[in-house]
Amino acid sequence: MRMSGARIGPSPEILTVSGDGLLPYVPALAQLRITVFRDWPYLYDGDPAYEERYLRSYVDSPRAGVVLAIAGDEVVGASTCLPLTDETANIQAPFVAQRIDPARVFYFGESILLHPWRGHGLGRRFFAEREAHARRVSTCDIAAFCAVERSVNHPARPVGYVPLDAFWRNRGFAQATGMGCTMSWREVGATAETPHRLNFWWKSLTGAALS
Numbered sequence: 001m002r003m004s005g006a007r008i009g010p011s012p013e014i015l016t017v018s019g020d021g022l023l024p025y026v027p028a029l030a031q032l033r034i035t036v037f038r039d040w041p042y043l044y045d046g047d048p049a050y051e052e053r054y055l056r057s058y059v060d061s062p063r064a065g066v067v068l069a070i071a072g073d074e075v076v077g078a079s080t081c082l083p084l085t086d087e088t089a090n091i092q093a094p095f096v097a098q099r100i101d102p103a104r105v106f107y108f109g110e111s112i113l114l115h116p117w118r119g120h121g122l123g124r125r126f127f128a129e130r131e132a133h134a135r136r137v138s139t140c141d142i143a144a145f146c147a148v149e150r151s152v153n154h155p156a157r158p159v160g161y162v163p164l165d166a167f168w169r170n171r172g173f174a175q176a177t178g179m180g181c182t183m184s185w186r187e188v189g190a191t192a193e194t195p196h197r198l199n200f201w202w203k204s205l206t207g208a209a210l211s
């Protein structure tokens, strides 16, 4: 996956939207997710109907936030977050299993950026803005996200691909040992959905140790 490239204009405007403020951006966000997640490591053959439903859950979650990167009139990147209590049961379950109250957790959904805009610090900004949003709208003391698990020998893995693990560690996140979930989607070239394992990463928002 290429992560850096020539910038195609001045730095995008960054803004965080919530609730109905998200509605005008839903079609662009759905397309952005489909475009970015079609690549390694997600290989997601996007379904616009699913995207609308998924993004609706952010509109309907009053404390959710979506950080947008807007260049001109184009949404070139986005990053999502919401209280874990507003997420689906399969994402809450690993926390409940560890006896962690989901009310303590702000869940970071995804960060997606079009290729030409990568490598210029927007990914770092997405993390900073989401943490700021979580602190603004909640008393959650944990931020968490999950990422798809892929074999290093997977035939679709691009030559020279650098995993994002170091980037996430540099943002203060650690892999939450033994915590994962399963999500199903149809991969590019497949005829049916298949289950995919995702692993959780987390970070204390207070500096307290997580175990």
Ligand SMILES: CC(C)(COP(=O)(O)OP(=O)(O)OC[C@H]1O[C@@H](n2cnc3c(N)ncnc32)[C@H](O)[C@@H]1OP(=O)(O)O)[C@@H](O)C(=O)NCCC(=O)NCCS
Pocket (backbone or CB within 6 Å): 001, 002, 003, 004, 036, 041, 109, 110, 111, 112, 113, 114, 117, 118, 119, 120, 121, 122, 123, 124, 125, 147, 162, 163, 164, 166, 167, 168, 170, 171
């Ligand atoms: C994740 C993503 C948003 C990061 O965006 P970005 O703007 O390129 O990130 P930044 O410019 O802020 O750089 C982030 C880090 O990546 C590093 N990096 C730069 N080029 C890289 C490359 N070719 N491969 C891997 N990491 C690279 C930077 O050094 C930086 O690390 P550091 O701050 O820890 O030193 C972007 O890569 C993306 O959209 N990826 C595809 C979707 C995805 O997998 N999202 C994550 C799961 S939802």
